[in-house]
Amino acid sequence: MARVRNQDARRSQLVTAAIAVIADRGVGGVRVKDIADAAQISPRLVAYYYPEIEDLIDEVYRNAVDRYYWQRLEAISRLDDPRDRLANLIESGLPSGNDDMLNRALYELAVNAGRDPSHGTLLTLLFDREVSLYVAVLEAGRSSGAFALTEPVLAVAQNFVALEDAYGMHLNGGNSSLDAATAVGLLRSYARAVTGADI
Secondary structure, eight states, X not given: OXXXXXXXXXXXXXXXXXXXXXXXHOSTTOOHHHHHHHHTSOHHHHHHHOSSHHHHHHHHXXXXXXXXXIHHHHHHHTOOSHHHHHHHHHHHTSOSSTTOHHHHHHHHHHHHHTXXXXXXXHHHHHHHHHHHHHHHHHHHHHHHTSOOOSSOHHHHHHHHHHHHHHHHHHHHTTOTXXXXXXXXXXXXXXXXXXXXXXO
């Protein structure tokens, strides 16, 4: 890797390295040396920027929140029709491909959440934020008459996020019976069933 001169770029480099290591090995045995090797820098430099490995793992979660909450919020805010917003949420909630390291790392962190209460808290915060995106879109659709919901808004929103996570796990795991297009189609089918709209 090229030499990094500013602190923000260095931190970003270390977070990218941490994502790759967690995605590859899981979070349980991640060491500073692993991150340093992936970033091609010394372990001391990793410790300089992140004295505790947990601080670096927290940054990985922040990256996930940026992608699965903030970027999606920005994308749907540019759309007027609740049906288009819901379709956008569905498509942006799944892994972008087999090489989607952030998504793979997030699943590894989720597995570890049962053993580490701090990871459980971070996972809950991300889940709740993602649910809030769906709640806002579903409520707007119901208010405008675009959606005729068959279930309570919160239940539908939570199901969308849980289905995204479940399909994402299978896509990341290489399940040959499911591909991304099929997962999107299944989510759209659920959307049609619970909203009465053509999604």
